[in-house]
Structures are given as structure tokens and as C-alpha cells.
Amino acid sequence: MKAGETIIWDQEAAPRGFQTATGMASVKPSNTTRHDVALIYSPDSCTSAAVYTTNQVWAAPIDVCRDTLADHQARALVVNSGNANASTGQQGEIDAYAMRSAAAEALGIDPAEVLVASTGVIGLPMPMERLTPVIASLGSKPGPYRPRDIACAIKTTDKFEKYHGLRLPREDGEVVISAVAKGAGMICPNMATMLCFVQTDARLTPAAAQKALTMATEASFNRTLVDGDTSTNDMVSLMANGASRTEVIDTHSDFFDYFASALTELLLHLAKEMVRDGEGSTKVVHIVVKGAASDSDARLAARAIADSNLCKTAFFGCDPNWGRIAAAAGYSGAKVNRHDFDIFFDDAPMVRGGISLGDVAEEQCAKVLSLPEFRVTLDLKLGSGTHDYWCSDLGYEYVRINADYRT
Amino acid sequence: MKAGETIIWDQEAAPRGFQTATGMASVKPSNTTRHDVALIYSPDSCTSAAVYTTNQVWAAPIDVCRDTLADHQARALVVNSGNANASTGQQGEIDAYAMRSAAAEALGIDPAEVLVASTGVIGLPMPMERLTPVIASLGSKPGPYRPRDIACAIKTTDKFEKYHGLRLPREDGEVVISAVAKGAGMICPNMATMLCFVQTDARLTPAAAQKALTMATEASFNRTLVDGDTSTNDMVSLMANGASRTEVIDTHSDFFDYFASALTELLLHLAKEMVRDGEGSTKVVHIVVKGAASDSDARLAARAIADSNLCKTAFFGCDPNWGRIAAAAGYSGAKVNRHDFDIFFDDAPMVRGGISLGDVAEEQCAKVLSLPEFRVTLDLKLGSGTHDYWCSDLGYEYVRINADYRT
Structure with a gap:
């Protein structure tokens, strides 16, 4: 970070033009009280990027995201906790695509603009009969951006919610970055997931989005270790809707390093929160x-x-x-x-x-x-x-x- | 193992022509009751071999053994528990060589025929003032081969003694193999050692001794895992004095496979005993x-x-x-x-x-x-x-x- 490049830490910071919603589908039938489905949405189109688990036994949603992100234009994300949709065979892929379609239809956008993530137990079929109607209802009326609600809905064994935001002042306005994560030891007892969703109102080129996210992940989540195991569902995504109306950031922009460094600090903060929340961790x-x-x-x-x-x-x-x-x-x-x-x-x-x-x-x-x-x-x-x-x-x-x- | 190639399991089996002795040096001053120094000796010359830890922070005795085994003729081994003589710098090497000299002098043999091993805490200087006289006294009068005494003297956190023997009948006589080991989780809490000493009255060429030991170690100790850590002192040695007077075994002998398979089974048995004794292991x-x-x-x-x-x-x-x-x-x-x-x-x-x-x-x-x-x-x-x-x-x-x- 160069002198004068300020980072203002603000946990509830909301990037302009993002909306969220959460609901309860009792993905695990034993869950009768806690929201377990969440939606993040930008009415404006986004530049998007992601990094994934390197595990060869990856979960079905990873396929959907790779597919969606082929053109770097995802502007919505639907996620559930309680079931990781991993090791669920061909049906798992059908279900992950059905989650994408349900969200896209309710939002009135192209399915190819919707990311899908899941976290929870593996090897069990997804309860689509309960999940689909909840996704439809969330998509029909997303509300103000509430990162805490999302963090709460995606928890599994996490002892506390993990989210934070940053404000980056620059001459032509302010850029906001907000990240929501889940994970306790990279992997929950049921071998589920470390997930992190980054939303920003910066204007990024696809190359800048991918490069900043890869750099930040490498220096944060890829340097934290609770038990050395690598999950089937790990994903870090970034959606940038440009609503700050500030100058476009390319990989060669002066602002790129500032943005990438800030993103790194934000993700490192969340990564350390995961270690702190690591299963049984005391240090x-x-x-x-x-x-x-x-x-x-x-x-x-x-x-x-x-x-x-x-x-x-x-x-x-x-x-x-x-x-x-x-x-x-x-x-x-x-x-x-x-x-x-x-x-x-x-x-x-x-x-x-x-x-x-x-x-x-x-x-x-x-x-x-x-x-x-x-x-x-x-x-x-x-x-x-x-x-x-x-x-x-x-x-x-x-x-x-x-x-x-x-x- | 081919049909007709019998292995008789006999825990106390003593290979002809080997002697042992144990004594107490209070290597750890808190030890006031337990033997902590042991000697294994063959008056006849031996063919010998060893495999070592691959850890780059190896302990001083490993250097001495590499040196001793250059000509494959070790016929004595001195070992202590309570101090691993690891991470002890230049003085550690001087002390390890002094242990070798003390044993050689008392036995009246060439120092280049004596192996040295240590197990216990690391980073502390060796109490040579207590150790040297005990080694001298053991070397001056080794007694009958008692593998249990050796196993007891080399224990650290082991909950039980680990040793076993095999008898291999063949047309021209019987070959006996005896192995004594220590280890609980490959590594004791103080990062000490997995050690295994094999004595046999088979007649082996140096190439056969090394090949059989390497094969057997690869299929036993190198396939057991308690915590994935690799110690600084690990060593498996073999001394073959030929006292069975049976035919010489070369790597091309018909008997080689029989011998190597039996040695593998013996070391696998001890390896599993280590896993069973693994720190806190229940399965x-x-x-x-x-x-x-x-x-x-x-x-x-x-x-x-x-x-x-x-x-x-x-x-x-x-x-x-x-x-x-x-x-x-x-x-x-x-x-x-x-x-x-x-x-x-x-x-x-x-x-x-x-x-x-x-x-x-x-x-x-x-x-x-x-x-x-x-x-x-x-x-x-x-x-x-x-x-x-x-x-x-x-x-x-x-x-x-x-x-x-x-x-």
C-alpha cells in the first residue's frame, strides 16, 4: 500500500447497487429455526471472477460456477447451507443447475448470470422440493444489502459470522468492497466448505477482477491451514458491478495495486477469522x-x-x-x-x-x-x-x- | 513366500553368536530405576546394513552409523534412551563418536565396527560423564542374547516392549532372525525416534543384507503412519554374523526371497505394534x-x-x-x-x-x-x-x- 492510499474498515459497508435476501428451506429437516438459503444480486451487470478448490472430488455447484463464469458476467449468487451437494452423482449436477434456473427465473435474468454454492453434509441428495420454492421467493423480492444475514445463513459449524467491508477513497469517488465468508478449519466436520463471496462497486475489467482475486486468495486463504485437508466445495467469488462510477480498473491501472492490496487485507482478515474459529482452535x-x-x-x-x-x-x-x-x-x-x-x-x-x-x-x-x-x-x-x-x-x-x- | 517355506514365530528366538547387555546411566537424571543403555554384540564378524531417516535435521548418531557402515562390517551396537543427541551441534558428534570408542575399547574391537543410536529428548547435551563408564562396563562382559532387556532399555514413551523373532528352517540348518524396536507414533513426544535393530545368524553378502533390509523397511516402517512427522533419529539396522553356518545368501540365491519375505513380515509385525502403541492410538x-x-x-x-x-x-x-x-x-x-x-x-x-x-x-x-x-x-x-x-x-x-x- 502506498502512502495516502487509505483503507477504512467498516464491517457493515454496503457496495452500491447490491441486494440480498435470506430464507429458510430446512435443507436439513432438523433445522426449524435458522435461515439456510441466501441470495446476492446486482440489478446492474457485473464483471465477475472466482477461484475454486483443487480437489478432484469437487461438488456439483463448482461445475455450475465454472460454466456461469465462462464469460465473467455473473451478477447473482444463490447459496444454501445444510447440504454440500457433493458426491451426489449425476442428480447433484441436475439439482445445482435447477437452483441456478430457479434464481434466474425469479430475478428475470439469464441463468448464465447466476452462481451457485452449497455447504453442509455430503453424499445426501438435495431436498429440491423444499429448496426451489424458497429460492423463487427470495429472487422475486431481494432487499437491501445485509452481509450479516448472508454470513448467518451460510454458517454450518462456524461459531460466529464472518464478514467485513472496506471503503477505499479515491479522487473520483469511493469504492466499497464487502466480503462474506464461512469456514471453520477450511472444512467443517462433514467435509463441507470454505466459501467467500466478495461484492464490490468498483469498475473492474474481467482480467483485473480475476487477477486481484487470485492474488488475494493466494496470500490469504491459501496460506491458512487448520487441518491440511482440502474441501470439495471451496470457492471464492467476486462480483463487481461498477456502481461506484469510478474509473475502470485494469491490471495496468495505478489503482489496481491499491485495490488488490485492500482485497488481500480483507480476505486475510477473514482467513484469520476462520483459523480463530477453527475446530477447537485456541490460538x-x-x-x-x-x-x-x-x-x-x-x-x-x-x-x-x-x-x-x-x-x-x-x-x-x-x-x-x-x-x-x-x-x-x-x-x-x-x-x-x-x-x-x-x-x-x-x-x-x-x-x-x-x-x-x-x-x-x-x-x-x-x-x-x-x-x-x-x-x-x-x-x-x-x-x-x-x-x-x-x-x-x-x-x-x-x-x-x-x-x-x-x- | 513359496509353499514349504515355513516361518516359525518365536518371540524369544536368539540368533546364534549374539550377546547383549543393559545398564543404567540415568541419562535423564530423573531416571533412578530403569536401564537406559544397551549393547548388542557379535564376537564373530558381521555383514551389516542400515536405513536411516530422510530428515535433513538428522541426529549425530546417524553420522556415526553412516561412517561405521561404509564397509558393511558392524558387529556391535550401543544405544541409549533418554537423550536423542539431536540438534546438539558439533559437541553432539564428538559425543556420539565417544560412545562408539567407549564400546569398541571395552569390547576390544575396531571402533569402525560399532553402531551408535540414541533416543529421547532433543537439544540437550549428552551426559557423557555418566554414560561413558556404563558403556565401558557393559562392553567388558556382554551376556546371553536377551531381546526383551534391550527392548525395555530403549523404550521412551512406549507403553510396551517391542521385539520378536523368527526361525526359518532350511535343508542345511536353521536361520534365526530377531528384531528389537522402539517407537510410538514414529516419534515420541520429544521428537525422538523410531529404532529397530535386526540380528540374524544367516550368512548374507553385503548386497543381500542391504537389499533385504531396504525391501523389508519399505514394506513395513515406511508404510506406517501415526502423525506424519519424520523423526531426526530413525534407523533400522541389520547385523548378520553367519553363525548358522548355512549357505551364503546373495541377492540371486533361491533363499533370498524367503529370507527377505520373512524379514518383511517380522518388521511389519513390529511396525503394527508401533501403530498400536501410537500416542493415544485406539485402532x-x-x-x-x-x-x-x-x-x-x-x-x-x-x-x-x-x-x-x-x-x-x-x-x-x-x-x-x-x-x-x-x-x-x-x-x-x-x-x-x-x-x-x-x-x-x-x-x-x-x-x-x-x-x-x-x-x-x-x-x-x-x-x-x-x-x-x-x-x-x-x-x-x-x-x-x-x-x-x-x-x-x-x-x-x-x-x-x-x-x-x-x-
């Missing part, structure tokens, strides 16, 4: 590897540490067990000189030149580990490669939540 | 992937399932949550057709053609998951590639053991 840990022989080496080492159950249980136990960090780097595939690396917890040094600094250092580091959020830095002292991850710890609650029989 | 789960596009694809998928916290907590909770298995395969990097795979728990089918077989199947599969040992089969239906892993589940005890501050 948010920032794993920073520097001094690696290359950035990709740093990534391997940071990922191995963030993914190590031994490191994560030590974080849970406030134990500065640096040997586990060194060992994870050692088996990560990154180049490591076992006789020369440094480890810090926040700014407190624990290891210099591959050797422990002793009991006093350990006591100081243990204090850092008792904080709800801290940084672990591993300096491999081999080059200038860096990478970082945000991860949760691993405690009893994770086991309890994930061992429970699906109900 | 031993055999993950079998077949029908993959290639063996390496099958390996990727099996490893991802065995490594998935979501799968492992479901195993703990007796939940046939097949979606997690499909998802793990889907992100493993293996080729997966999301519309066509089958999943079984033991012989009970849960999924056919990518779709759940419903509630009755789920009830039957949940019964399988309540067993202490069961098999999960994923058939990817794309080719003839297969691979398998043995893994533990993930329960509360794992967290408790690994979160505890090092004491």
Missing part, C-alpha cells in the same frame, strides 16, 4: 520462514510446520518445542543446514545456529506461546526465500468435534 | 488403495488418507465418514474420477460408483469401525495401481501426550 499462529534457499523452499518448510500435528499440539500446550519445528523443516523437502538455523517466537529468540539458547530463553518463549496469537519465525540462513502461513493449534476440541458421528 | 487401520492409474498414484492417495486428521478422527469416532476418504484422495494428487470409485470397510461396501449405499450400509460399516483393527479399501477403478499404509486413529490421548510440556 492463531503465524508461521514465517525466511532465509530459505528459495521462496518455494520456504513454502515447503512453512507448510510442513503449519501442518505438523506435533507442532500444533505443542502450540496448544504452550511448549516452545523448537525441535519439532526444526524436524518439520527437515522433512519438508526444503534445503536445511542442521547446524545453522535460528528460531524465534515473536521477537524472543529460542535457537541460534541450530542450538537451543537454554532455559531462560525457553521460559520467555513459553510466555509468547500463551498468547492467543503469535508468530513463529524460522530463519534457515541459506538465502532470501520467504513464505508464511497462518495455522491453528490442535487441541482436545478438534478431536471431539471431528470424531462425533454425523448428526 | 490400527490398514489403508488399501487399488485400481489407481499407477502405483505411485495409489501411494499418494493412501498416504493422504492415512495422514488426514479428518479421516483419523472419524476412525476414532467409529464414523464411516467416507466423504473424508474421497476428499483426501481427491486432493492427494492422484488421479480420481469423482463419479466412479468404491469404498469398503473390511468387506462391507459403503460406496459404489461414487455414491453412498445408504443407511443400512452405514450401520454395517460403523460396526467394522468399532473393531480394534480394520481395513479401509478405496478402489479408484482407473487401473491396476495399488499401495497400502497402516495408520492409527487420532483421539484425545494424542493431544494430551503431545501437548504436555516436556518434563
Whole structure:
């Protein structure tokens, strides 16, 4: 972010020209009180983009979105919680397309302008008989933009709603970005979904929309890790309706970096909220590897540490067990000189030149580990490669939540 | 194993010409009762071999063993528990070589014939002032071969001793193989070690010794997984003194396959014992992937399932949550057709053609998951590639053991 490029954090910020609606379809028959269907809509046409799960066992809605986004013109999104429409075979695809058609018909727009997302249990057929009429009713009268309502309707095991907005002042007006997300540990106990929907009134070219979203996702959701598992339904979408009437942003525009950086900060905030809400998580840990022989080496080492159950249980136990960090780097595939690396917890040094600094250092580091959020830095002292991850710890609650029989 | 090639399981089987001794050095000063140093010795010269951790942050004893085994002639091994001599810098190497010298001097043999191993906490200096005299006293009078004593002396967090022997009858006599191991989750809470020492009175060429050990390790310890972490000290060694006076086994001998298969079964038995003893483990789960596009694809998928916290907590909770298995395969990097795979728990089918077989199947599969040992089969239906892993589940005890501050 350059000097003078201000970001104003405003959780309820509403991008001009977006509407929302939520309703209750009892997608899970046991749900008798909570809204579980949501609609986001822009009467003006949008430039749109998305990134998806890389899991080869992807859910049916992913197919619909890939189809819809072929021309980068989606301006509506329909989503349900309670059923992920994953591993549902051919019928799942038919149902996902039917959700799209129901929303398009009620809104009076082209089905090819509607994104579809689902989150919840997998392997069960979608209750279309209950879902379709609710989608139709929402589409016939969307109301003011209420991100909190959307965040609430898409929750599954999330303990709290995840949404935030930003205002970006610029000379010719103000651009607003709002993002709504769900996810606790990337994956809910039923292997459902991390979802994030970004709405903005910026005017973006399709290339700028895709590039900014890909960059922001790479630096946020792709660097957070609760359990290393990758869901079948993950999706991050962006719809930009240009209602701010500010100058068009292309990938070469001066404003592009400002916009992309702001979007990155917004998504990183939500990604950290997911880690904080991670199943049984008690801490948010920032794993920073520097001094690696290359950035990709740093990534391997940071990922191995963030993914190590031994490191994560030590974080849970406030134990500065640096040997586990060194060992994870050692088996990560990154180049490591076992006789020369440094480890810090926040700014407190624990290891210099591959050797422990002793009991006093350990006591100081243990204090850092008792904080709800801290940084672990591993300096491999081999080059200038860096990478970082945000991860949760691993405690009893994770086991309890994930061992429970699906109900 | 061909017909007529018998394996007689005999836990206490003693290969001719091997001796052992154990003693107490209070490597950990808090240890006032348990033997923590062990010696294995053959007065006859041996053919020897080893495989090591691939961790780049390897412990000092690994260097000594690589050095010793350059000529495949180790005939003694000294090991301590309580301190892993890992991440101990230059002094750690000096200490590991000093352990080797102390044993060699007492036994009156060349230091280049002595292997060294350590297991326990890392990052602390070795208490050589207590260790050296005990090694000297053990070396001066080794006694009869007692694998149980060795297994007991090398335990750290192991709940039980791990050792077993085999007798292999052949026309010109009997070959005995005995293996002693330690390990609970590949890695103890202090990131120490999985160790396994194999002694046999077979006559092996160096090439046969190395090949049989590598094959057996690949099919046993390298296919077991408790937490996916790789220790700094892992080592499997083999010493063959030829005292059976049976025919020499080369890699081309008829007897080679018999010997290698038997060794594989022996090490697989110990590997499963480690999984069973895995930190907080309540189940031993055999993950079998077949029908993959290639063996390496099958390996990727099996490893991802065995490594998935979501799968492992479901195993703990007796939940046939097949979606997690499909998802793990889907992100493993293996080729997966999301519309066509089958999943079984033991012989009970849960999924056919990518779709759940419903509630009755789920009830039957949940019964399988309540067993202490069961098999999960994923058939990817794309080719003839297969691979398998043995893994533990993930329960509360794992967290408790690994979160505890090092004491």
C-alpha cells in the first residue's frame, strides 16, 4: 500500500447497487429455526471472477460456477447451507443447475448470470422440493444489502459470522468492497466448505477482477491451514458491478495495486477469522520462514510446520518445542543446514545456529506461546526465500468435534 | 513366500553368536530405576546394513552409523534412551563418536565396527560423564542374547516392549532372525525416534543384507503412519554374523526371497505394534488403495488418507465418514474420477460408483469401525495401481501426550 492510499474498515459497508435476501428451506429437516438459503444480486451487470478448490472430488455447484463464469458476467449468487451437494452423482449436477434456473427465473435474468454454492453434509441428495420454492421467493423480492444475514445463513459449524467491508477513497469517488465468508478449519466436520463471496462497486475489467482475486486468495486463504485437508466445495467469488462510477480498473491501472492490496487485507482478515474459529482452535499462529534457499523452499518448510500435528499440539500446550519445528523443516523437502538455523517466537529468540539458547530463553518463549496469537519465525540462513502461513493449534476440541458421528 | 517355506514365530528366538547387555546411566537424571543403555554384540564378524531417516535435521548418531557402515562390517551396537543427541551441534558428534570408542575399547574391537543410536529428548547435551563408564562396563562382559532387556532399555514413551523373532528352517540348518524396536507414533513426544535393530545368524553378502533390509523397511516402517512427522533419529539396522553356518545368501540365491519375505513380515509385525502403541492410538487401520492409474498414484492417495486428521478422527469416532476418504484422495494428487470409485470397510461396501449405499450400509460399516483393527479399501477403478499404509486413529490421548510440556 502506498502512502495516502487509505483503507477504512467498516464491517457493515454496503457496495452500491447490491441486494440480498435470506430464507429458510430446512435443507436439513432438523433445522426449524435458522435461515439456510441466501441470495446476492446486482440489478446492474457485473464483471465477475472466482477461484475454486483443487480437489478432484469437487461438488456439483463448482461445475455450475465454472460454466456461469465462462464469460465473467455473473451478477447473482444463490447459496444454501445444510447440504454440500457433493458426491451426489449425476442428480447433484441436475439439482445445482435447477437452483441456478430457479434464481434466474425469479430475478428475470439469464441463468448464465447466476452462481451457485452449497455447504453442509455430503453424499445426501438435495431436498429440491423444499429448496426451489424458497429460492423463487427470495429472487422475486431481494432487499437491501445485509452481509450479516448472508454470513448467518451460510454458517454450518462456524461459531460466529464472518464478514467485513472496506471503503477505499479515491479522487473520483469511493469504492466499497464487502466480503462474506464461512469456514471453520477450511472444512467443517462433514467435509463441507470454505466459501467467500466478495461484492464490490468498483469498475473492474474481467482480467483485473480475476487477477486481484487470485492474488488475494493466494496470500490469504491459501496460506491458512487448520487441518491440511482440502474441501470439495471451496470457492471464492467476486462480483463487481461498477456502481461506484469510478474509473475502470485494469491490471495496468495505478489503482489496481491499491485495490488488490485492500482485497488481500480483507480476505486475510477473514482467513484469520476462520483459523480463530477453527475446530477447537485456541490460538492463531503465524508461521514465517525466511532465509530459505528459495521462496518455494520456504513454502515447503512453512507448510510442513503449519501442518505438523506435533507442532500444533505443542502450540496448544504452550511448549516452545523448537525441535519439532526444526524436524518439520527437515522433512519438508526444503534445503536445511542442521547446524545453522535460528528460531524465534515473536521477537524472543529460542535457537541460534541450530542450538537451543537454554532455559531462560525457553521460559520467555513459553510466555509468547500463551498468547492467543503469535508468530513463529524460522530463519534457515541459506538465502532470501520467504513464505508464511497462518495455522491453528490442535487441541482436545478438534478431536471431539471431528470424531462425533454425523448428526 | 513359496509353499514349504515355513516361518516359525518365536518371540524369544536368539540368533546364534549374539550377546547383549543393559545398564543404567540415568541419562535423564530423573531416571533412578530403569536401564537406559544397551549393547548388542557379535564376537564373530558381521555383514551389516542400515536405513536411516530422510530428515535433513538428522541426529549425530546417524553420522556415526553412516561412517561405521561404509564397509558393511558392524558387529556391535550401543544405544541409549533418554537423550536423542539431536540438534546438539558439533559437541553432539564428538559425543556420539565417544560412545562408539567407549564400546569398541571395552569390547576390544575396531571402533569402525560399532553402531551408535540414541533416543529421547532433543537439544540437550549428552551426559557423557555418566554414560561413558556404563558403556565401558557393559562392553567388558556382554551376556546371553536377551531381546526383551534391550527392548525395555530403549523404550521412551512406549507403553510396551517391542521385539520378536523368527526361525526359518532350511535343508542345511536353521536361520534365526530377531528384531528389537522402539517407537510410538514414529516419534515420541520429544521428537525422538523410531529404532529397530535386526540380528540374524544367516550368512548374507553385503548386497543381500542391504537389499533385504531396504525391501523389508519399505514394506513395513515406511508404510506406517501415526502423525506424519519424520523423526531426526530413525534407523533400522541389520547385523548378520553367519553363525548358522548355512549357505551364503546373495541377492540371486533361491533363499533370498524367503529370507527377505520373512524379514518383511517380522518388521511389519513390529511396525503394527508401533501403530498400536501410537500416542493415544485406539485402532490400527490398514489403508488399501487399488485400481489407481499407477502405483505411485495409489501411494499418494493412501498416504493422504492415512495422514488426514479428518479421516483419523472419524476412525476414532467409529464414523464411516467416507466423504473424508474421497476428499483426501481427491486432493492427494492422484488421479480420481469423482463419479466412479468404491469404498469398503473390511468387506462391507459403503460406496459404489461414487455414491453412498445408504443407511443400512452405514450401520454395517460403523460396526467394522468399532473393531480394534480394520481395513479401509478405496478402489479408484482407473487401473491396476495399488499401495497400502497402516495408520492409527487420532483421539484425545494424542493431544494430551503431545501437548504436555516436556518434563
